[in-house]
Amino acid sequence: MSTIPSIPPNAPFDAQQRAWLAGVFSDAGMASNDAPTEPAVELKPLLIMYGSQSGSAEGFAKGLKKQAPTKGFEPRVMELNDYTKVDLAKEENLLIITSTWGEGDPPDNAVEFWKYIKEDSAPKLDNLRYSVLALGDTSYSEFCGAGKNFDDRLSALGAQRFLDRVDCDVDYEEPAETWTKSMWEKLGELAGSESSAPTNGNGQPAEEKKSGGYSRKNPYPAKLLTNRLLNKEGSAKDTRHFEIDLNGSNLEYETGDALGVLPQNCPELVNDIIKALATAPDAMVALPDSGEAPLKEALTKHYAITQPGNRLIAAVAEKSGDAELNSLLEKENKKQLTDWLWGREIIDLLVGYPAAKFEPAEFVGFLRKLQPRLYSISSSPKAHPGEVHLTVAAVRYSSFERERKGVCSTFLADRVDSSATDVPVFVQKSHGFRVPENGDTPMIMVGPGTGIAPFRAFLEERKATEAKGKNWLFFGDQKKDLDFLYREELEAFQQDGHLTRFDTAFSRDQTEKVYVQSRMEQNAAELWQWLEEGTHFYVCGDAKRMAKDVDLALHKVIETQGGKTEEEAKEYVKQLKSDKRYQRDVY
Secondary structure, eight states, X not given: OOOOOOOOTTSSOOHHHHHHHHHHHHHTXXXXXXXXXXXOOOOEEEEEEEEOSXXXXXXXXXXXXXXXXXXXXXXXXXXXXXXXXXXXXXXXXXXXXXXXXXXXXXXXXXXXXXXXXXXXXXXXXXTOEEEEEEEOOTTSSSTTHHHHHHHHHHHHTTOEXXXXXXXXXXXXXXXXXXXXXXXXXXXXXXXXXXXXXXXXXXXXXGGGSOSSOOOSSSOEXXXXXXXXXXXXXXXXXXXXXXXXXXXXXXXXXXXXXXXXXXXXXXXXXXXXXHHHHTOOTTOEEXXXXXXXXXXXXHHHHTBXXXXXOHHHHHHHHHHHTOHHHHHHTSGGGHHHHHHHHTTOOHHHHHHHOTTOOOOHHHHHTTOOXXXXXXXXXXXXXXXXTTEEEEEEEXXXXXXXXXXXXOXXXXXXXXXXXXXXXXXXXXXXXXTTOOOOSSTTSOEEEEOOGGGGHHHHHHHHHHHHXXXXXXXXXXXXXXXXXXXXXXXXXXXXXXXXXXXXXXXXXXXXXXXSOOOHHHHHHHTHHHHHHHHHTTOEEXXXXXXXXXXXXXXXXXXXXXXXXXXXXXXXXXXXHHHHHHTTOEEEEEO
């Protein structure tokens, strides 16, 4: 073992910093065997809990874990649903980092925690100090709803909020960094310790931040290699298979991860907005982060120009003086406003209310920053080194006599020239959606439509690693002859035995619609047998309908085949989730 000299007594480090440096040297295998050491610093306990759907909150929480010893704290990190592993009434310091799912709901791995603390039987938490960092999206009506609910309920149970909750929009780094800095300072004061290491917005010590790496803030300009239509002629759908070149990027991903894509807006829509504003395309305007650019460039590359925000709607209502629009903005008419907005975009407000005039600089002040879209990766890096594959449904529909286009899906499908146009991408890690570590473990995968994406990757991964576990796939779409995505690949997996069972459900091929949950119930006995053998159960796809229906079918299978009551089935599913045997990638 190599050694290093001891830290001189007059070196400019306090005891806490010395302890941290000693840990670093020890981890690096450079601990000195003969140098005198400072007495060990007693670290104070800190509980860090997270609720995470896509991985951002979990990654942030684990970044705080790395920081904690430098701040004088011994961290424990766990998802909120693991609350039974601790006694909250006896904890002293708690940090909650949580995203929000749907319309104000907690993420999957925080649902049980919310049920627990909102019950009348929840314990008093008079000894607990806490702070909440909430991640959200202001395009949803219940912005940061889960974080707000947790914050309010903990306070009602007697816990002491030592730092006010911070609610972060999609670009959460800057407010999260501010919260992190204030949190460590305040917590250190309360606990009698001092902050010792600078941090950045990822909850990481600044010295650990990688320089020059590609990320959400700095996406890699990739080349599109393949753009292939998966549906047959005559289909009502437009589903594409994309292959993107990652060679030279140093970007790495695992099966289960997502790829972030930063799109550009449709040029026709940009031109229509400029025309409605009755202004020049080269008028200079401020950009969301810093600097300025001509209006056309700003609307193409930097601002979201489809879904109108409440501030813009309010400005149009005020400038136009329209009584109906002003009425819709009243708090009690929230549902009516949501219904009215369906199928309407920013361009409809500008054209529909011409009395509402905006200068270019004023107009962009009401717009949100253009955000990347996350897509489940549909390839295994072991099967396709240097590439990443996506399975994307191009969104196209008509409303109010105007053709609408999904921002990112049609950017990829229609506007990326493989020889000239870059696709800015980054990898979004998924900490809770992975193939089983043990290759002998069976898997059941439910992925209709584009929900097949991660399971194509899972099957490729298991084949590449020669995993022996059984694989059962449920896939569904509209018509077998037109919408059987990856049919040749999947049937080849079935024929060579890699895909042990393969059940399909094509809803429009018969009078009575059949869905994947229907196939689950038809095969209930075998599905139950697989669960009892330790199978991992996965779902990917639409959250509002499909995933809920699949969850109900799973409960029904457990009740009927396992001979369990409704409550016992709920406990069984709860245990599956706790054991990481029930994982969902839903959107």
